[in-house]
Structures are given as structure tokens and as C-alpha cells.
Amino acid sequence: MMMPGSSVFLNSRRRRRQNASTTTILKTAEAFEDLGVSAYNGAGKYLSDPAYLTLAGKIVSVEARHAAAIRDMRDAMGVTGGDAAGTRFAGDTVVAPSGPYAGLDVKLEPSVVLSRVAATGFVSTQVSVVNTPSKQGTPDQGPPSPTP
Amino acid sequence: MDNTTTILGDVDPEVGQRLVSRREAIMRGATAGSSVALGLAMASAPVAFAALARDAFGQSTPATVQSVIDFALVLEIFEKEFYSAVLGVSSSSAQNAAFATVRTAAAAVPGAVAALQQIQKHEAEHVAFLTANGAKNTLNLTADSFDFTGGQGSGTGPFARATTELPFLLLVAQGAEDTGVRAYKGQAPNLQSNTVVLEAALRIHSVEARHASKIRRMRRMTGAPAVVKYSGTISGGGVAAAGADNISSPPAGAVTALNLIYAGEDNVMQGGVDVSKLPNLPSGAGTAAATEAFDEPLTRAQVVAIVQPFFKVAIS
Numbered sequence: 001m002m003m004p005g006s007s008v009f010l011n012s013r014r015r016r017r018q019n020a021s022t023t024t025i026l027k028t029a030e031a032f033e034d035l036g037v038s039a040y041n042g043a044g045k046y047l048s049d050p051a052y053l054t055l056a057g058k059i060v061s062v063e064a065r066h067a068a069a070i071r072d073m074r075d076a077m078g079v080t081g082g083d084a085a086g087t088r089f090a091g092d093t094v095v096a097p098s099g100p101y102a103g104l105d106v107k108l109e110p111s112v113v114l115s116r117v118a119a120t121g122f123v124s125t126q127v128s129v130v131n132t133p134s135k136q137g138t139p140d141q142g143p144p145s146p147t148p
Numbered sequence: 149m150d151n152t153t154t155i156l157g158d159v160d161p162e163v164g165q166r167l168v169s170r171r172e173a174i175m176r177g178a179t180a181g182s183s184v185a186l187g188l189a190m191a192s193a194p195v196a197f198a199a200l201a202r203d204a205f206g207q208s209t210p211a212t213v214q215s216v217i218d219f220a221l222v223l224e225i226f227e228k229e230f231y232s233a234v235l236g237v238s239s240s241s242a243q244n245a246a247f248a249t250v251r252t253a254a255a256a257v258p259g260a261v262a263a264l265q266q267i268q269k270h271e272a273e274h275v276a277f278l279t280a281n282g283a284k285n286t287l288n289l290t291a292d293s294f295d296f297t298g299g300q301g302s303g304t305g306p307f308a309r310a311t312t313e314l315p316f317l318l319l320v321a322q323g324a325e326d327t328g329v330r331a332y333k334g335q336a337p338n339l340q341s342n343t344v345v346l347e348a349a350l351r352i353h354s355v356e357a358r359h360a361s362k363i364r365r366m367r368r369m370t371g372a373p374a375v376v377k378y379s380g381t382i383s384g385g386g387v388a389a390a391g392a393d394n395i396s397s398p399p400a401g402a403v404t405a406l407n408l409i410y411a412g413e414d415n416v417m418q419g420g421v422d423v424s425k426l427p428n429l430p431s432g433a434g435t436a437a438a439t440e441a442f443d444e445p446l447t448r449a450q451v452v453a454i455v456q457p458f459f460k461v462a463i464s
Contacts, residue, residue: 037354040350040354041347041350041351041354042347044336044346044347044350045343045346045347048340050336050337050340051419053336053337053340054333054336054337054445055418055419057332057333057336057350057353057443057445058333058418058442058443058444058445059441059442060350060353060354060357061329061333061353061354061356061357061443062357062381062440062441062442062443063354064354064355064357064358064361065357065358065360065361065364065379065380065381065443066361066379066380066381067358067361068357068358068359068361068362068380069361069365069378069379069380072361072362072365084262084266085259085262086259086262086263086266087262087263087265087266089263089266089358089359089361089362089365090266090267090270090355090358090359090362091266095270095355095358097269100277100280101277101348101351102273102276102277103269103270103271103272103273103274103276103277103352103355104277104348104351104352104355105351105352105353105354105355105358106351106354107347107350107351135343136343136344137343137344137347138344138347138348138351
């Protein structure tokens with residue numbers, strides 16, 4: 001997968017840029033982690049093999065732990081973005097605070113996830129969902145975009 | 149974004165989707181049945197396809213969805229009532245009174261109450277959501293149905309000190325959240341016959357993981373050992389993964405419980421591959437990192453064994 005030039009590089013000392021500030025890295029990390037959670041949550045119903053569903057479940061909860069940690073770090077830095085101070089780890093902007101799905105985390109259908117990934121500009125390889133699935137689920141509820 | 153039509157998709161869109169995911173998994177190193185491997189080795193799509201389709205549909209009969217959501221409700225009521233008692237908002241004055249000392253200690257830690265309130269709100273919402281969607285409180289659980297000391301009604305269980313010592317309280321909260329994460333993960337395959345319920349359960353599952361992460365960070369910032377990761381992940385397995393070193397002389401019963409809560413979390417075999425030995429891992433990424441990268445499920449029986457001491461009534 002091709003990752004085009006950007007101000008943020010993770011995991012590559014050689015390509016790290018001076019302008020990849022902690023602030024920018026954390027903001028980008030939050031976007032990726034929350035989007036990852038919403039992607040796994042929206043894709044689980046398309047995994048027919050219970051072994052793969054379990055494997056995906058093993059990963060998504062780690063993504064959610066990461067998302068909460070990054071959000072908590074930014075909380076401590078004073079970022080609110082619509083969440084009450086001290087609650088960003090599972091703030092009202094990602095865990096529905098009201099309505100019939102109150103208490104549920106973010107979730108997006110695979111095609112919507114790809115649109116969001118494309119909008120980040122971090123991936124230049126064209127990615128598509130083969131046979132856009134249509135299994136009954138819950139309404140989409142994505143993390144804030146753009147990330148505060 | 150485009151909708152690519154494939155031959156397999158024309159045959160059966162759902163089967164095509166399954167095949168794509170299985171093929172990708174196999175390419176990532178998951179084990180394939182010998183017939184599948186043979187088909188792939190022969191570059192024979194029809195042979196591999198037939199074998200994969202058979203694998204994909206070869207599922208065991210799931211437990212009933214109703215039974216799973218009823219069980220989920222039991223766990224959510226437990227969590228909701230626990231945090232309600234801690235915060236002093238339980239409908240039981242006795243439960244509120246029991247946590248009065250530790251409540252004062254929590255109020256002295258910046259941000260602690262706000263975090264616990266957010267978690268309590270979510271647990272209450274989970275109870276409401278499950279109830280609104282058909283889950284039955286078959287045991288008629290109320291605020292007074294619980295013994296948060298882990299004494300199954302004696303009131304003198306191994307976690308009694310959690311009502312007075314904040315580090316102990318947060319350790320219990322961490323154990324409760326991680327048990328919730330593991331319980332939902334274990335039940336997901338039993339919900340596959342109802343994709344709406346499955347998806348809702350997954351969305352609750354990740355909320356529990358966010359809670360667990362925050363509790364770990366709160367603990368680490370208040371004296372818990374380095375095994376309690378700032379990243380919120382579980383490192384290793386058994387009582388060592390609990391990070392209980394900041395609890396002085398933990399009761400034997402608590403150690404036993406923590407061993408149950410984190411049993412098997414040190415697993416490194418994922419999809420038939422030892423992920424601690426994958427090529428091109430960053431230096432320093434060994435067994436510990438491999439265990440942190442994947443959370444493990446618990447069976448219903450394992451979960452019952454963990455939480456039963458906190459209930460005055462028998463659960464199953």
C-alpha cells in the first residue's frame with residue numbers, strides 16, 4: 001500500500017519530519033484508532049466464520065484501548081472537541097449519549113470507512129470493497145470528522 | 149470507491165465476500181485445511197473455492213441469542229450497580245454507605261470522579277439498551293443482589309478492602325471491565341444468527357475496552373506497576389497481568405480471582421501463527437508485546453466462575 005508524502009510519519013525514524021509535532025501525531029492517531037474501532041465494529045457481521053469473528057474481536061478491543069489512551073492523553077492536553085473534560089477516553093462524541101443506541105461505540109459500514117480513509121490523504125493506493133455487503137446491522141455512527 | 153463485480157460475486161455475493169476474507173486471512177498465515185491448501189497450490193480457484201465454502205459454512209449450532217443477551221444483562225447490571233455504589237448513587241443506601249470511605253479518596257484524585265461517572269453512565273445505558281431489546285432480568289437482580297467484597301453474601305470477601313482503599317477499588321474496576329471485554333468477545337460467535345444483536349454487542353464490547361484502558365491509566369498514574377500499560381493494554385496473563393503490586397498483601401482469594409480474570413491472556417498463537425515470532429517485528433517486540441496486541445475471550449463458564457462471588461444468588 002502506498003503512503004504519499006505527509007507531515008506525519010509514524011514508525012520510521014528515517015522519514016520523521018521536524019513538523020510532525022506531538023500534537024499532530026496524537027490527533028492523527030486518534031483519528032486512525034477511532035476509525036479502526038468503527039471499522040471493526042461495522043465489519044464483524046460480515047465475518048461468517050466464528051474463528052475470524054473472534055480474531056477480529058481480539059483486535060478491536062485492543063484498538064479501543066489504544067483509542068481511549070490517545071483520547072485520554074489529548075484530554076490531559078486540554079483538547080475537548082465536544083466531550084466533557086475528563087471523559088474523552090469514551091466521550092459522548094464516540095459513545096452515543098442519548099437515543100435508542102445510547103451507550104454504544106462508533107460503527108461504520110465498510111464503504112463509509114474507505115471513504116473516510118481516502119479523505120485522510122494518507123493512502124494513495126485505490127482500495128475498494130468487493131461486493132458491498134448488505135447485512136442488517138445498526139445505524140452508522142462515526143467518530144467526529146475531522147478529528148478535533 | 150467502486151463496486152467491483154466478480155464472478156464469485158455473481159455466484160453468490162455473500163459467499164464471495166466470505167471467500168475474499170478467508171483468502172486474505174490465509175495469505176496472512178492462517179492455517180488452511182489441506183484441501184484448501186491443495187486448491188491454492190494448484191491455483192485452482194474452483195477447488196479452493198469449494199473447500200473454503202465448506203469450511204465457512206461448517207459452523208456449530210450457536211447458543212440461543214436470547215440466552216446470551218440475558219447473560220450480558222446480568223453482567224451489565226453488576227457493573228452498573230458496582231459503579232453506582234462507588235459513586236453513592238445506588239438505589240441501595242447500604243451499598244452507598246459501604247463505599248463511603250473510598251469515595252472520599254477518589255474525590256481527591258483529579259479527574260477520577262468524572263471518569264467513574266462516565267463509565268457508570270455507560271453501564272446504565274447498556275442495561276437500558278439490552279432491556280429495551282428483549283433481554284430479561286431472569287434473576288430479578290437489584291442493587292442489593294450484590295456482595296462487592298466477593299464473599300457471595302458474607303460481606304467479608306477478599307475484595308472487602310476495595311471499599312476503603314482506592315488502589316484496590318481501581319484494581320477491582322479494572323478486573324470487572326476486562327472481564328466484560330472478555331465475556332462479550334467469547335459470546336460474539338453465539339450471536340452470528342442475528343447480525344443486529346451481534347453488531348450492538350460489538351459496539352458495547354469496545355466501550356468496555358475503552359473503560360478498561362482508562363482504568364489502567366488511572367492506576368498507573370496512581371502508583372500501579374509498569375505492567376499496567378499507559379496504552380491501556382493487557383500485558384501477559386494471570387495475576388501478573390493484573391498489576392497488583394501496589395496492593396499490600398493482597399488476600400489469597402483476590403490472587404485466585406485475578407488469575408481467573410486474566411487466564412490465557414498470555415496467548416501468542418493467533419490464527420495458527422505465533423505472532424511473537426513474526427518476521428520484521430521492531431526490535432524489542434517480543435512475547436509481551438504479542439500478548440498486548442490481542443485480547444483473549446472467556447467462555448461463559450469462566451466468566452461465571454469469576455463473577456459468582458460478587459452475587460448473593462447463584463448465576464449460570
